[in-house]
Amino acid sequence: xxxxxxxxxxxxxxxxxxxxxxxxxxxxxxxxxxxxxxxxxxxxxxxxxxxxxxxxxxxxxxxxxxxxxxxxxxxxxxxxxxxxxxxxxxxxxxxxxxxxxxxxxxxxxxxxxxxxxxxxxxxxxxxxxxxxxxxxxxxxxxxxxxxxxxxxxxxxxxxxxxxxxxxxxxxxxxxxxxxxxxxxxxxxxxxxxxxxxxxxxxxxxxxxxxxxxxxxxxxxxxxxxxxxxxxxxxxxxxxxxxxxxxxxxxxxxxxxxxxxxxxxxxxxxxxxxxxxxxxxxxxxxxxxxxxxxxxxxxxxxxxxxxxxxxxxxxxxxxxxxxxxxxxxxxxxxxxxxxxxxxxxxxxxxxxxxxxxxxxxxxxxxxxxxxxxxxxxxxxxxxxxxxxxxxxxxxxxxxxxxxxxxxxxxxxxxxxxxxxxxxxxxxxxxxxxxxxxxxxxx
Ligand code: SAH
Ligand code: SF4
Ligand code: F3S
Numbered sequence: 001x002x003x004x005x006x007x008x009x010x011x012x013x014x015x016x017x018x019x020x021x022x023x024x025x026x027x028x029x030x031x032x033x034x035x036x037x038x039x040x041x042x043x044x045x046x047x048x049x050x051x052x053x054x055x056x057x058x059x060x061x062x063x064x065x066x067x068x069x070x071x072x073x074x075x076x077x078x079x080x081x082x083x084x085x086x087x088x089x090x091x092x093x094x095x096x097x098x099x100x101x102x103x104x105x106x107x108x109x110x111x112x113x114x115x116x117x118x119x120x121x122x123x124x125x126x127x128x129x130x131x132x133x134x135x136x137x138x139x140x141x142x143x144x145x146x147x148x149x150x151x152x153x154x155x156x157x158x159x160x161x162x163x164x165x166x167x168x169x170x171x172x173x174x175x176x177x178x179x180x181x182x183x184x185x186x187x188x189x190x191x192x193x194x195x196x197x198x199x200x201x202x203x204x205x206x207x208x209x210x211x212x213x214x215x216x217x218x219x220x221x222x223x224x225x226x227x228x229x230x231x232x233x234x235x236x237x238x239x240x241x242x243x244x245x246x247x248x249x250x251x252x253x254x255x256x257x258x259x260x261x262x263x264x265x266x267x268x269x270x271x272x273x274x275x276x277x278x279x280x281x282x283x284x285x286x287x288x289x290x291x292x293x294x295x296x297x298x299x300x301x302x303x304x305x306x307x308x309x310x311x312x313x314x315x316x317x318x319x320x321x322x323x324x325x326x327x328x329x330x331x332x333x334x335x336x337x338x339x340x341x342x343x344x345x346x347x348x349x350x351x352x353x354x355x356x357x358x359x360x361x362x363x364x365x366x367x368x369x370x371x372x373x374x375x376x377x378x379x380x381x382x383x384x385x386x387x388x389x390x391x392x393x394x395x396x397x398x399x400x401x402x403x404x405x406x407x408x409x410x411x412x413x414x415x416x417x418x419x420x421x422x423x424x425x426x427x428x429x430x431x432x433x434x435x436x437x438x439x440x441x
Contacts, residue, residue, distance in 0.1 A: 012049025
C-alpha cells in the first residue's frame, strides 16, 4: 500500500507548535507520514489561532483556497484543529462544506478514531472540554525528538480572563501536568540530543498553584536544571502579577536558566491595565523588573503590547512608550487591539479611530527598533556564548541564540550544531547579529 501523507499547517503561538508535534505523532500511528507539500498530501490539517480577528479570517481564507486543491485531488481530507476549531465547533462544518473534521484543543487524543471515521467519508466535530489533569493522560506522548531545542508543555489553559483575551474560552481552565511526566519528557528529549528546553504554558508562574504555595514552578525549574545533559532552560509565558520570589531567586542560583524573560506588560497606563484586568500596576511591574535585574543584571526582557485598547488616549499610549524606554525591551510583539467574541472588552466604548491606532503602532515599532538596535550594538566587538541550533541565513553559515535570546549568524561547520560557541560579534543587523569564530590578530 502507498504511504499515506499528511500536511500540517500551524498558526498562532508555541502552544500550537507543540500541539502540532503531537498531532503528527498521533497521525504516524494512523499510518500517515508528514509531508511539506500540499500536492503530495492525502490529508491536510490546519492547527489554528483565534487570538485576533485577522488570525481567524486567515483560516477562512486558506480553507477557501483549499477548494482549488480539492479539484486537483478530490479525495483530499481536510481537518481543522486548534483555537478556531474550539471556538466554532460544529458550525465550522456547516460553514465550510468541504471540511471533513473539526477537533478542539482538548481532543487531540480522539484523533485516531476521528481519522478513521473521516477516512470512511463521515464528517464530524469533537470539541468537548476535559477540565482536569486526565487531559494529560490522554495527551499523546511524543517520543520523537529532533533538533537542539524543544518546547515542553507544562500546563494548558488560562484562568486569568484578561478582558480582551479569547484564550480562556478556547483553551479552557488552567491545568498543570505532573512534574514526573514533565521530567520524563525532558529526559527522553536529552537522550535524543536536545540541549535546550523551553517550558510552555499561558501562565507558567501559576504552575500547580491550585494545590501548593506558589513555589511549584521554581521547584520544577530546579529539578529540570539538575537533569544531566540540559545546557539551557527557558520558559514562557510569565504573567507579571504571579512572578514570585522563589522564581526570581532561580535567576540567581541556576546557571542553566537563560538571561531572558518574556514578561508581557500589555500597556503602560494604570487606567488601561485596570480595564484590561491585568491585576498589576505600572509600578508593580517595574518593581518586579528591578528585582529580576538585581538577581541577573544582564537579563533581557521582552514583552507583548496591545495598542489601541478601548478608551486608550494619546496620554495613555505615551505612558506605554515611556515604559518601553524605561525597561529597554530587547523585543516586543505588538498588535492593534482586536475585539474578540465573548470577551468583556468587546463591549467597552472605543473612541480612537483605526488610523490613530495604526499610527500609534507605527510609533511603537519604531521605538522598539531603536531599543533592539541599541542593545545589540553593546555586543559589537564582544564574544558572546551561543548554542548552535542549525544552518544560518546564508550558505556556509550556522546560527545560534545568546542566553538573552538574540540570534547570531556566523560562518561555521554544521558539525557544531548542539555545541556552545563564542563567536565575536562583528555586525549589528536589524533583528540579528553577525559573528565570526576565528581568532583575529
Ligand atoms: N498568556 C500570554 C499571552 C497569550 S496571547 C500572556 O498572558 O501574556 C498572546 C498575546 O496576544 C497577548 O499577550 C496579547 O498581547 C495579544 N492579544 C491577546 N488578545 C488580543 C486582542 N484581543 N487584540 C490584540 N492583541 C491581543
Ligand atoms: Fe489571555 Fe490574559 Fe490568559 Fe494571557 S493571561 S492567555 S492574555 S487571559
Ligand atoms: Fe492563538 Fe490559541 Fe495560541 S488563540 S495565541 S493559538 S492559545
